Amino acid sequence: xxxxxxxxxxxxxxxxxxxxxxxxxxxxxxxxxxxxxxxxxxxxxxxxxxxxxxxxxxxxxxxxxxxxxxxxxxxxxxxxxxxxxxxxxxxxxxxxxxxxxxxxxxxxxxxxxxxxxxxxxxxxxxxxxxxxxxxx
Ligand code: HEC
Numbered sequence: 001x002x003x004x005x006x007x008x009x010x011x012x013x014x015x016x017x018x019x020x021x022x023x024x025x026x027x028x029x030x031x032x033x034x035x036x037x038x039x040x041x042x043x044x045x046x047x048x049x050x051x052x053x054x055x056x057x058x059x060x061x062x063x064x065x066x067x068x069x070x071x072x073x074x075x076x077x078x079x080x081x082x083x084x085x086x087x088x089x090x091x092x093x094x095x096x097x098x099x100x101x102x103x104x105x106x107x108x109x110x111x112x113x114x115x116x117x118x119x120x121x122x123x124x125x126x127x128x129x130x131x132x133x134x135x136x
Contacts, residue, residue, distance in 0.1 A: 055123060055124060055126075055127035056127070057127040057128045057129070057130050057131025057132070058131050060120070060124050060127055060128050060131075061074070061128050061131060061132070064116065064119045064120050064124065064128070065116050065119065066116075066128065069082055069112065069113065070082065070083070070084075070085050071084075073086060073135070074086040074132055074135055075087075075135075081108075081109060082109065082112075085132045085135075086132060086135035086136065087132075087133065087135055087136055088132060088133060089133060090129045090130055090132075090133035091129075093128075093129035093132055093133060094125055094126055094129045097117070097120070097125045097128075097129065098122075098125060100113055100114055100117060101114065101117040101120075101125075
């Protein structure tokens with residue numbers, strides 16, 4: 001093995017070890033009760049922008065497609081009949097999303113949204129609702 005080659009290997013091994021150490025640290029920093037589906041959000045949170053609840057409502061709002069129908073600012077919906085969500089009460093938002101998901105709320109346009117709600121679990125619904133409630 002040439003000297004340059006050996007040096008190259010040492011660099012690769014060192015980088016690998018650093019990555020493993022970083023991963024272990026990131027895992028420790030992640031909130032203990034974060035659910036498995038939130039792994040991506042958890043990893044992102046551990047990387048620096050960790051909100052108190054451990055889930056990033058703003059990111060979830062985009063990732064879970066809510067943004068497509070309710071608008072970037074949550075008050076310019078795709079269709080005029082679709083609701084504005086920005087600034088709405090958090091508890092009310094949680095209840096409505098859960099009711100739409102379960103089918104308890106079911107009329108007119110509800111079906112449009114129901115189709116995406118398998119994408120969010122209870123913790124994610126709460127995180128998104130908290131984010132929406134905080135918008136002006
Ligand atoms: C395909 C379009 C669509 C998507 C995607 C969508 N929604 Fe909706 N959403 C609607 C429509 C339409 C309604 C109104 C339903 C009705 O009239 O009952 C609604 C209603 C709501 C309500 C109730 C508002 C109120 O004032 O009662 C909340 C909260 C809400 N959506 C949040 C979300 C969140 C969070 C997501 C992402 C996980 C999401 N929506 C994804 C179309 C959508």
